[in-house]
Amino acid sequence: MLKAQGEKEVKIRGQTIRFVQDLPAKLRERGKEYLLIRQALDKHEIKSLLRYPSVLWVWKEGRRWNLQSADEALTKLKEAHSKACNL
Structure with missing residues (x-):
């Protein structure tokens, strides 16, 4: 369902339907870091x-970093x- 919503608007009987992930509190807290x-x-x-689950992606100068924790970031x-x- 989330994939379908990302690809195009989902409608039922003319009404737009939005889907959101119900994330556990621990995961939401980790994201706040x-x-x-x-x-x-x-x-x-x-x-x-x-x-x-709480992975930060950073794009800089054509590179993408996947950072697994706030400390690593x-x-x-x-x-x-x-x-x-130092350049």
Whole structure:
């Protein structure tokens, strides 16, 4: 159903139907860990997407990183920033 909704609008008897995932509270909380990271990425116009179960995807310079935790994301982004500053 979610796939169908992503591909085109789902209607029943002329009414648009929307489907949302009912995520467990623990998973929603884990996703919130990325909030500050995603805000910083947005500020620097770096595309990101949070996919469940709580994996952050970051696109920069034609590369995509899949980051499994907020700690991993911070480490990777700090490394990338320090390399960019040392050029």
